[in-house]
Amino acid sequence: MSIRIAIYGLGSIGSLIAKHVITKPGIRLVGGIDISTDKVGRDIGEVVGLGKSLDMSVVHDDNAVEVLREADVVLHSTSTHLDKIYPQIVKCIKAGADVISTSETLAYPWYRYPELAFLIDEVAKKQNVTVLGTGVNPGFIFDTLPAFLSSACVAIDRIHIVRSIDASKRRYSFQKKYGLSMTVQEFQDKISRGEITAHVGYAESIMLTSYMLGLKIDRVEEGQEPIIADKYMETQYFKIQPGQVCGVRGYGIGYVEGREFIRLELYASVGREDYDEVIIDGEPKLKWRNEYGTAGDIATAAMIINMIPRVYKAPPGLITMKNILTPTAIIGNFTEW
Numbered sequence: 001m002s003i004r005i006a007i008y009g010l011g012s013i014g015s016l017i018a019k020h021v022i023t024k025p026g027i028r029l030v031g032g033i034d035i036s037t038d039k040v041g042r043d044i045g046e047v048v049g050l051g052k053s054l055d056m057s058v059v060h061d062d063n064a065v066e067v068l069r070e071a072d073v074v075l076h077s078t079s080t081h082l083d084k085i086y087p088q089i090v091k092c093i094k095a096g097a098d099v100i101s102t103s104e105t106l107a108y109p110w111y112r113y114p115e116l117a118f119l120i121d122e123v124a125k126k127q128n129v130t131v132l133g134t135g136v137n138p139g140f141i142f143d144t145l146p147a148f149l150s151s152a153c154v155a156i157d158r159i160h161i162v163r164s165i166d167a168s169k170r171r172y173s174f175q176k177k178y179g180l181s182m183t184v185q186e187f188q189d190k191i192s193r194g195e196i197t198a199h200v201g202y203a204e205s206i207m208l209t210s211y212m213l214g215l216k217i218d219r220v221e222e223g224q225e226p227i228i229a230d231k232y233m234e235t236q237y238f239k240i241q242p243g244q245v246c247g248v249r250g251y252g253i254g255y256v257e258g259r260e261f262i263r264l265e266l267y268a269s270v271g272r273e274d275y276d277e278v279i280i281d282g283e284p285k286l287k288w289r290n291e292y293g294t295a296g297d298i299a300t301a302a303m304i305i306n307m308i309p310r311v312y313k314a315p316p317g318l319i320t321m322k323n324i325l326t327p328t329a330i331i332g333n334f335t336e337w
Contacts, residue, residue: 001335002026002028002334002335003028003073003309003334004028004070004072005027005071005072005073005074005308006031006032006033006067006068006070006074006075007021007031007075007077008032008033008064008068008074008075008076008088008092009033009034009076009077009078010032010033010034010058011077011078011173012297013077013297013301014034014048014075014077014078015047015049016048016297016300017075017301017305018044018048018050019048019049019050020301020302020305021305022050024305024334025332025333026333026336026337030056030067030070031067031071032056032058032059033061034058039058040060041057042058043055043056043058044057061088064091065091065095068092068095068096068097069095069096069097071095071097072098072312073097073098073100073312074092074098074099074100075100075305075308076088076099076100076101077101077102077304078103079103080103080104080105080197080200081103081200082103082105082109082112082113082116085101085103085106086116089101089106089120090119090120093120093123093127094123094127096127096129097129098129098130098131098314099129099130099131099132100132100134100304100307101132101133102134102135102300104137104138104200104201104204105133105204106133107135107138107204107208107320107321108133108204108207108211109133112203120318121317124316124317125316125317128316129316130314130315130319131317131318131319132311132318132319132320132323133320134307135303136296136299136300136303137163137201137205137296138201138204138205138208140299140303140327141161141163141294142161142201142202142205142206142264143205143208143212144212144321144324144327145278146159146209146280147209147322148326149278149280149288150213150280150282153280153282153286154282156213156280156281156282157281158261158262158280158281159209159262159278159279159281160262160265160278161262161264161265161276161278161279162267162275162276162277163264163266163267163276163277163294164268164272164274164276164277164293165269165272165296166269166270166272166273166274167180167235167246167247167268167269167272168235168236168270170268170297172236172237174296175235175237175238176196176237177196177197177198178196178245179191179226179245180235180237180238180247180270181238181241181245182226182244182245184226184228187226187245191224198250199224199266199268202220202222202250202251202252202264202266205252205264206220206254206262207220208320208321209262210254210256210261210262211320211322216256217254217255217256217261218255218258219254219255220252220253221251221252222250222252222253223250223251224248224249224251225250226245227245227246227247227248227267227269228243228244229242229244229246229270230242233246233271246269246270246271247267247268247269247270247272248267248268248269249265249266250266250268251264251265251266252264274292274293275290275291275292276289276290276293277290306329307324307327308330308334309330309337310337
């Protein structure tokens with residue numbers, strides 16, 4: 001017996017998920033859903049770049065219900081903001097399928113979308129299915145990882161997390177949404193209009209971490225500003241002149257009783273060193289550092305895939321990574337976990 005999987009959204013991340021899902025014992029892919037006219041009707045294997053046919057055609061979002069009804073779990077990867085994807089999530093739930101989504105704002109939706117979070121939880125419980133938002137960030141680096149590391153502390157005064165990324169190594173869509181080669185004014189205009197986003201989820205990660213630690217956050221600050229090139233730079237996709245944007249510095253700060261408790265910092269720019277670092281000031285003090293940096297795309301796919309049996313067995317409703325017992329990779333058969 002296998003856990004039947006449908007993939008909703010076959011962009012860069014959805015395609016990567018599909019490539020690895022079909023290699024996992026105990027999982028069976030039953031369909032793929034998208035809205036792109038150059039994908040609908042084509043074989044999934046061809047669309048995701050497997051180099052072979054899977055004898056399954058991509059179906060349009062409008063005709064997704066039949067595929068969704070075949071699935072035990074839907075791996076959803078279409079967009080960031082919950083108000084945009086809410087109809088898709090509800091469609092999956094009403095088809096009777098659990099949902100694991102890469103939507104950053106679904107990782108802790110009570111912050112930006114409390115009403116939608118309530119509705120999703122209500123309909124999920126009614127349909128006896130589970131919904132989880134996760135990924136590499138939010139979902140791991142800025143929240144689940146530091147929360148897990150804190151289990152070695154008896155007291156915590158402050159948590160500081162830094163994620164440093166060489167933007168030149170990332171895919172085109174990543175570089176575009178971080179504003180590479182834009183003027184400062186163009187970057188600021190596009191950010192304010194929501195035409196580019198850079199990173200989304202500082203507040204979600206802060207709220208999720210505090211939720212895991214049993215803390216009440218008083219307020220959250222978050223912001224992003226461009227990093228300006230001081231020399232000519234070039235990536236596979238962009239030519240960046242001095243004075244143009246070569247990356248982004250972003251931050252999120254969570255306050256407890258008026259005092260800074262959690263600080264998240266993200267630096268993503270061309271040529272920057274890749275690393276992730278978590279520092280916990282407490283008893284005892286703790287410093288964790290990944291000198292390789294965490295590869296965003298494959299790590300997101302891994303988080304989504306490794307949550308499948310956990311979500312499949314979880315109680316119904318809208319859950320978070322707090323409800324996942326010790327996240328790990330799953331090496332063996334997913335049905336035997």
